[in-house]
Amino acid sequence: MPSVPDTAPGARPPAPSEPAHVAVHNVIHTYGGAAGVPALGPLTLRIPDGGFLVLVGPSGCGKSTLLRLIAGFEQPTDGTITVAGQPPRPGRQAGVVFQQPRLFPWRTVRGNVESALRYAGVPRAEHRDRAEALLQRVGLAQTGDRRTWEISGGQQQRVAIARALAVDTPLLLLDEPFAALDSLTRERLQEDLRQVTAGTGTTVVLVTHSVDEAVFLASRTVVLSARPGRIVLDLPIDLPRAGRDPDELRGLPEYAACRKRIGHAVRAAAAQPTT
Structure with missing residues (x-):
């Protein structure tokens, strides 16, 4: 029972x-x-x-x-x-976050967040500002131009959270x-x-x-x-x-x-x- x-x-x-x-x-x-x-x-x-x-x-x-x-x-x-x-x-x-960040290694930190914005249908002209705002929200301001393999595991998971929050759900x-x-x-x-x-x-x-x-x-x-x-x-x-x-x-x-x-x-x- x-x-x-x-x-x-x-x-x-x-x-x-x-x-x-x-x-x-x-x-x-x-x-x-x-x-x-x-x-x-x-x-x-x-x-x-x-x-x-x-x-x-x-x-x-x-x-x-x-x-x-x-x-x-x-x-x-x-x-x-x-x-x-x-x-x-x-x-x-x-927005979904997994145990592993599952980021795109060929994209920058900002590029990973922008990919979610593009999927969500956000106008391209808004991508950069929206991505920077999300990165700042998770404590990653000034990291947008870095590659994902250049940041720590904890920072990669922050990027994954920012990407999940990019979709306005x-x-x-x-x-x-x-x-x-x-x-x-x-x-x-x-x-x-x-x-x-x-x-x-x-x-x-x-x-x-x-x-x-x-x-x-x-x-x-x-x-x-x-x-x-x-x-x-x-x-x-x-x-x-x-x-x-x-x-x-x-x-x-x-x-x-x-x-x-x-x-x-x-x-x-x-x-x-x-x-």
Whole structure:
């Protein structure tokens, strides 16, 4: 039987009557056809406008699969997904950032961002100014003329985020974007991501294996079970972030409590047999 989603006392995920930017309803996904490997579901999930949802769970639980389904890169075996009330359309409704930056090495930093602007139909005359503004937004001002192989891995991931933000969509999907980075760069980019998306109304869905990253970034964390992935914990994260630096935030008792609860759910999910 599917586990019942757990929520924090006094808090809850969006009610069915509340508007959702992303709505996942009774989704099941199987690789290899009906008799193949069950990867996900049944799963129902609503993500409101401006929410920052982080998906965590054991390896192979369907986190990245769910992200690809929301992006429209794959179609669910059963159930429905809508983004802003419409079926997902790849490249049109969401900016996507992967674990590897996937930049064009023959283009400059600015050229990589301009390629996304061109795909989005932005007039050519606006490309340079828009690209420079996006690079400044992710902390890469004055790097536009450099080649991607001339900058660090952390800077390359910033370019990938700027490129995702180049498409004027209210949804940003990130699949373990910081996993390959050192811990210091990772923490710095986590803070930058919060600042870039805060107050813009952007709806964010991020996949990670890091419990600390989930607590630090999320307004809500969902833990998936072992394959096929189902929701075993749906936890709103309501931390007093205003005016606190990252070290102070991580030192709060509320932070430690959320981290403990999510970590326990992930370990319990990893101990479950897959089907």
